[in-house]
Amino acid sequence: MVYVxxxxxxxxxxxxxxxxxxxxKNNRVFGKCNxxxxxxxxxxxxxxxxxxxxxxxxxxxxxxxxxxxIDKELIERVDHKNFNLDVDFMKGSIPTAENIxxxxxxxxxxxxxxGELYSIKLYESENNVVEYRGA
Amino acid sequence: MVYVxxxxxxxxxxxxxxxxxxxxKNNRVFGKCNxxxxxxxxxxxxxxxxxxxxxxxxxxxxxxxxxxxIDKELIERVDHKNFNLDVDFMKGSIPTAENIxxxxxxxxxxxxxxGELYSIKLYESENNVVEYRGA
Amino acid sequence: MVYVxxxxxxxxxxxxxxxxxxxxKNNRVFGKCNxxxxxxxxxxxxxxxxxxxxxxxxxxxxxxxxxxxIDKELIERVDHKNFNLDVDFMKGSIPTAENIxxxxxxxxxxxxxxGELYSIKLYESENNVVEYRGA
Amino acid sequence: MVYVxxxxxxxxxxxxxxxxxxxxKNNRVFGKCNxxxxxxxxxxxxxxxxxxxxxxxxxxxxxxxxxxxIDKELIERVDHKNFNLDVDFMKGSIPTAENIxxxxxxxxxxxxxxGELYSIKLYESENNVVEYRGA
Amino acid sequence: MVYVxxxxxxxxxxxxxxxxxxxxKNNRVFGKCNxxxxxxxxxxxxxxxxxxxxxxxxxxxxxxxxxxxIDKELIERVDHKNFNLDVDFMKGSIPTAENIxxxxxxxxxxxxxxGELYSIKLYESENNVVEYRGA
Amino acid sequence: MVYVxxxxxxxxxxxxxxxxxxxxKNNRVFGKCNxxxxxxxxxxxxxxxxxxxxxxxxxxxxxxxxxxxIDKELIERVDHKNFNLDVDFMKGSIPTAENIxxxxxxxxxxxxxxGELYSIKLYESENNVVEYRGA
Numbered sequence: 001m002v003y004v005x006x007x008x009x010x011x012x013x014x015x016x017x018x019x020x021x022x023x024x025k026n027n028r029v030f031g032k033c034n035x036x037x038x039x040x041x042x043x044x045x046x047x048x049x050x051x052x053x054x055x056x057x058x059x060x061x062x063x064x065x066x067x068x069x070i071d072k073e074l075i076e077r078v079d080h081k082n083f084n085l086d087v088d089f090m091k092g093s094i095p096t097a098e099n100i101x102x103x104x105x106x107x108x109x110x111x112x113x114x115g116e117l118y119s120i121k122l123y124e125s126e127n128n129v130v131e132y133r134g135a
Numbered sequence: 136m137v138y139v140x141x142x143x144x145x146x147x148x149x150x151x152x153x154x155x156x157x158x159x160k161n162n163r164v165f166g167k168c169n170x171x172x173x174x175x176x177x178x179x180x181x182x183x184x185x186x187x188x189x190x191x192x193x194x195x196x197x198x199x200x201x202x203x204x205i206d207k208e209l210i211e212r213v214d215h216k217n218f219n220l221d222v223d224f225m226k227g228s229i230p231t232a233e234n235i236x237x238x239x240x241x242x243x244x245x246x247x248x249x250g251e252l253y254s255i256k257l258y259e260s261e262n263n264v265v266e267y268r269g270a
Numbered sequence: 271m272v273y274v275x276x277x278x279x280x281x282x283x284x285x286x287x288x289x290x291x292x293x294x295k296n297n298r299v300f301g302k303c304n305x306x307x308x309x310x311x312x313x314x315x316x317x318x319x320x321x322x323x324x325x326x327x328x329x330x331x332x333x334x335x336x337x338x339x340i341d342k343e344l345i346e347r348v349d350h351k352n353f354n355l356d357v358d359f360m361k362g363s364i365p366t367a368e369n370i371x372x373x374x375x376x377x378x379x380x381x382x383x384x385g386e387l388y389s390i391k392l393y394e395s396e397n398n399v400v401e402y403r404g405a
Numbered sequence: 406m407v408y409v410x411x412x413x414x415x416x417x418x419x420x421x422x423x424x425x426x427x428x429x430k431n432n433r434v435f436g437k438c439n440x441x442x443x444x445x446x447x448x449x450x451x452x453x454x455x456x457x458x459x460x461x462x463x464x465x466x467x468x469x470x471x472x473x474x475i476d477k478e479l480i481e482r483v484d485h486k487n488f489n490l491d492v493d494f495m496k497g498s499i500p501t502a503e504n505i506x507x508x509x510x511x512x513x514x515x516x517x518x519x520g521e522l523y524s525i526k527l528y529e530s531e532n533n534v535v536e537y538r539g540a
Numbered sequence: 541m542v543y544v545x546x547x548x549x550x551x552x553x554x555x556x557x558x559x560x561x562x563x564x565k566n567n568r569v570f571g572k573c574n575x576x577x578x579x580x581x582x583x584x585x586x587x588x589x590x591x592x593x594x595x596x597x598x599x600x601x602x603x604x605x606x607x608x609x610i611d612k613e614l615i616e617r618v619d620h621k622n623f624n625l626d627v628d629f630m631k632g633s634i635p636t637a638e639n640i641x642x643x644x645x646x647x648x649x650x651x652x653x654x655g656e657l658y659s660i661k662l663y664e665s666e667n668n669v670v671e672y673r674g675a
Numbered sequence: 676m677v678y679v680x681x682x683x684x685x686x687x688x689x690x691x692x693x694x695x696x697x698x699x700k701n702n703r704v705f706g707k708c709n710x711x712x713x714x715x716x717x718x719x720x721x722x723x724x725x726x727x728x729x730x731x732x733x734x735x736x737x738x739x740x741x742x743x744x745i746d747k748e749l750i751e752r753v754d755h756k757n758f759n760l761d762v763d764f765m766k767g768s769i770p771t772a773e774n775i776x777x778x779x780x781x782x783x784x785x786x787x788x789x790g791e792l793y794s795i796k797l798y799e800s801e802n803n804v805v806e807y808r809g810a
Contacts, residue, residue: 002503005534011260013148013175013217018326029327031334037217040148040175042260046534056423057434058499063533064436082148082172094328098272125146125177128333129275129316137773138806153596164597166604181804191693192704193769198803199706229598233542263603264545264586281800283688283715283757288461299462301469307757310688310715312800352688352712364463368407395686395717398468399410399451416665418553418580418622442622445553445580447665487553487577530551530582558731569732571739634733638677668738669680669721 003118004060005048008070010079013040014095017084038082043100044123045074047108051115061114069111074104097124101132109134138253139195140183143205145214148175149230152219173217178235179258180209182243186250196249208242232259236267244269273388274330275318278340280349283310284365287354308352313370314393315344317378321385331384339381344374367394371402379404408523409465410453413475415484418445419500422489443487448505449528450479452513456520466519474516479509502529506537514539543658544600545588548610550619553580554635557624578622583640584663585614587648591655601654609651614644637664641672649674678793679735680723683745685754688715689770692759713757718775719798720749722783726790736789744786749779772799776807784809 015038016030026034033039047070051060081087083095089107093099101122109117121131150173151165161169168174182205186195216222218230224242228234236257244252256266285308286300296304303309317340321330351357353365359377363369371392379387391401420443421435431439438444452475456465486492488500494512498504506527514522526536555578556570566574573579587610591600621627623635629647633639641662649657661671690713691705701709708714722745726735756762758770764782768774776797784792796806 001538001540002506003536003538004503005536007532007534009261011174011176013173016328020326029332032215035215035217035221037220038148038173038175039146039215039217040173041146042177053501053503056425058421058501058504060503060535062434067532080167080170080174082170082174085172086170096323096328098274098323098330099328101272126144127277127337129277130330131273131275133271133273135271136808136810137776138808139773140804140806142802142804151598155596164602188771188773191695193691193771193774195773195805197704202802231593231598233544233593233600234598236542262547262607264547265600266543266545268541268543270541279801281714281716283713286463290461299467302755305755305757305761307760308688308713308715309686309755309757310713311686312717350707350710350714352710352714355712356710366458366463368409368458368465369463371407396684397412397472399412400465401408401410403406403408405406414666416579416581418578437620440620440622440626442625443553443578443580444551444620444622445578446551447582485572485575485579487575487579490577491575531549556733560731569737636728636733638679638728638735639733641677667682667742669682670735671678671680673676673678675676 001050002053002060003048003050004063004066004115005046006063006066006070008045008047008067008075009042010045010075011040011042012078012081012083013038014083015039016094016096018094038084041124045070045104046119046121046123047117048119048121049112049115050118061112065114066112069108073107073111097122097128097130098132101130105132105134136185137188137195138183138185139198139201139250140181141198141201141205143180143182143202143210144177145180145210146175146177147213147216147218148173149218150174151229151231153229173219176259180205180239181254181256181258182252183254183256184247184250185253196247200249201247204243204246208246209239232257232263232265233267236265240267240269271320272323272330273318273320274333274336274385275316276333276336276340278315278317278337278345279312280315280345281310281312282348282351282353283308284353285309286364286366288364308354311394315340315374316389316391316393317387318389318391319382319385320388331382335384336382339378343377343381367392367398367400368402371400375402375404406455407458407465408453408455409468409471409520410451411468411471411475413450413452413472413480414447415450415480416445416447417483417486417488418443419488420444421499421501423499443489446529450475450509451524451526451528452522453524453526454517454520455523466517470519471517474513478512478516502527502533502535503537506535510537510539541590542593542600543588543590544603544606544655545586546603546606546610548585548587548607548615549582550585550615551580551582552618552621552623553578554623555579556634556636558634578624581664583618585610585644586659586661586663587657588659588661589652589655590658601652605654606652609648613647613651637662637668637670638672641670645672645674676725677728677735678723678725679738679741679790680721681738681741681745683720683722683742683750684717685720685750686715686717687753687756687758688713689758690714691769691771693769713759716799720745720779721794721796722792723794723796724787724790725793736787740789741787744783748782748786772797772803772805773807776805780807780809
């Protein structure tokens with residue numbers, strides 16, 4: 001078993017906000033992340049695929065293919081977007097790093113056909129990171 | 136002459152948009168950065184102060200003092216904010232990295248009293264950087 | 271299950287030294303790290319907490335809360351300190367990265383109440399890293 | 406159980422090419438990596454060893470010893486080399502990151518005598534990473 | 541005056557070798573970099589353009605335009621190539637980092653039409669960097 | 676003119692302290708950096724040499740030669756040392772980053788014989804950096 005990781009980059013705006021809560025509770029739980037006009041991040045996503053590299057190619061998955069999937073299925077849908085207003089697959093879900101990683105997993109687990117999706121790791125900033133490996 | 140640099144970090148949303156242009160021209164010039172709902176970045180700012188360290192302290196400027204100035208005068212005014220809507224000193228100015236760096240210079244050049252402000256370097260992302268050293 | 275990681279930073283001095291060994295043996299085993307007047311590092315600690323993000327907040331643990339715990343329980347006790355002389359919870363233990371990570375685990379496993387402490391990863395330098403996930 | 410990681414660095418040239426395939430198929434599968442005159446990378450290898458640190462030393466494995474093993478057994482055999490032409494243990498194997506990591510594992514699993522080899526992680530570039538933890 | 545920097549990335553093989561020297565002298569001067577079958581690097585290039593951002597756009601040069609110039613004029617000509625055998629503008633010149641930076645300057649100084657080319661900085665590795673600012 | 680930079684790494688302990696001041700003044704000026712038992716850092720030093728690369732070698736200075744000078748003249752004298760107690764060329768001088776950089780300059784300006792020493796840049800941490808380019 002070899003674990004192959006490819007990174008992707010995007011930047012986006014978001015606001016942490018639960019519409020069923022009072023403003024006071026939103027402020028208490030989400031603090032500065034609840035700023036009404038939003039804020040944003042440069043995100044880094046690391047997609048890890050696990051598999052056995054066949055002898056004839058030596059590759060679990062062609063990293064160029066993996067890069068293209070990440071680009072088309074993830075980056076193009078979120079780059080230079082506002083997670084609360086522009087991103088269909090986040091509708092109804094608070095755009096925390098946790099929920100974005102789970103959203104990415106749902107999309108990619110359908111699209112990876114060589115090897116098996118093993119992990120989605122999402123850096124919201126240098127200091128804040130989340131990882132999801134499926135249920 | 137010794138050049139002392141302290142880094143600061145913040146995240147913010149912005150939209151590149153010139154209200155006196157047509158939507159079509161805004162799109163042509165600013166591309167994805169003109170997304171109406173905004174996008175965002177993790178910014179890094181590097182503030183450089185130049186001076187001669189006196190023998191008794193060996194420091195051009197106390198880095199803790201410099202860090203506090205950066206925090207109070209820059210970071211608190213822009214962190215988790217929207218540059219177009221929430222930041223007073225950017226009013227009337229398109230929030231490109233160039234203009235933010237110039238805005239930071241105007242603020243800090245009044246506040247640095249040990250040594251002399253030499254440079255403001257602003258990373259909008261790992262790949263996009265601007266530097267301003269005064270007029 | 272989502273794994274949430276928050277980083278913290280501190281700098282400290284230490285000396286690797288076993289008082290029950292001869293100087294010769296200390297030198298042979300610990301080499302330059304046994305310098306009698308000590309040396310030091312910029313350490314990075316990564317604390318990972320595992321849990322299921324509830325729908326109403328979308329967060330395993332509020333990263334601000336986690337950051338505050340790391341600050342108060344770890345960083346304040348070791349930052350700008352000498353591990354051999356100034357840090358109570360390392361008394362009687364050689365301050366290798368391994369032992370510091372285990373010491374951090376013992377402290378934090380009592381303080382994390384949302385989610386579950388999963389891993390303490392400690393960078394002594396860019397090239398030397400240890401990780402502890404509990405017994 | 407503590408996991409101790411030491412990094413090593415080398416640069417090398419390689420070409421992805423399966424001699425039993427047509428030029429057309431090599432180009433289709435390996436793309437730019439099949440350039441006949443080769444290309445190259447700065448590689449970073451992370452070697453992780455797992456074990457229990459004995460109380461008398463506080464170290465799973467002396468990191469200086471681990472660094473010397475990595476240097477002598479891995480770096481000296483591949484640094485400033487061409488993987489297709491100069492590296493004996495890669496003979497008959499396509500020098501993908503996956504196969505290099507497996508080759509490194511075979512060598513090091515015989516040489517680590519304190520603790521147990523847990524993982525070989527190989528960065529071919531900032532964006533492309535593979536990890537092997539044994540069969 | 542604002543200095544705007546955009547980064548680009550490529551990987552390539554090279555061999556340091558002066559054909560008018562004996563093998564012995566080539567080995568003495570270039571050491572491991574003279575390995576006959578070549579070696580390689582992940583290079584990072586930083587292109588800096590200086591200018592005054594006009595009020596209507598706030599940009600010295602559109603970073604997307606600069607990125608496209610770097611991509612088309614530099615990266616496409618050297619990425620996944622062998623500097624000694626595949627790169628026309630390096631013909632007759634030893635492919636040291638110094639000479640590659642000068643070669644890049646000659647190309648870009650003709651292509652930058654907004655602002656003025658100020659610096660080419662080339663990272664051959666994390667530890668080896670050269671910068672050229674014109675004659 | 677080409678600027679060539681080579682990096683070096685070391686870790687050391689230090690204490691900021693002026694023996695002619697009261698404890699109270701030392702604490703007020705140097706804060707946590709005045710901890711009596713010291714603290715420490717992983718330092719990175721960047722040495723930049725300027726010159727014209729001769730056509731026959733294409734190199735301002737052989738980076739291996741520069742690396743060896745940095746190793747022998749700087750790193751070996753400070754690595755795993757205590758700046759206040761173990762480093763001869765810092766005697767009588769407060770070991771701030773500024774003073775260490777000036778000390779390094781004095782040493783290296785005598786030892787660089789190909790090209791000319793242009794800059795010493797010293798990272799005390801990721802966030803604190805000083806640069807000295809001579810008087």
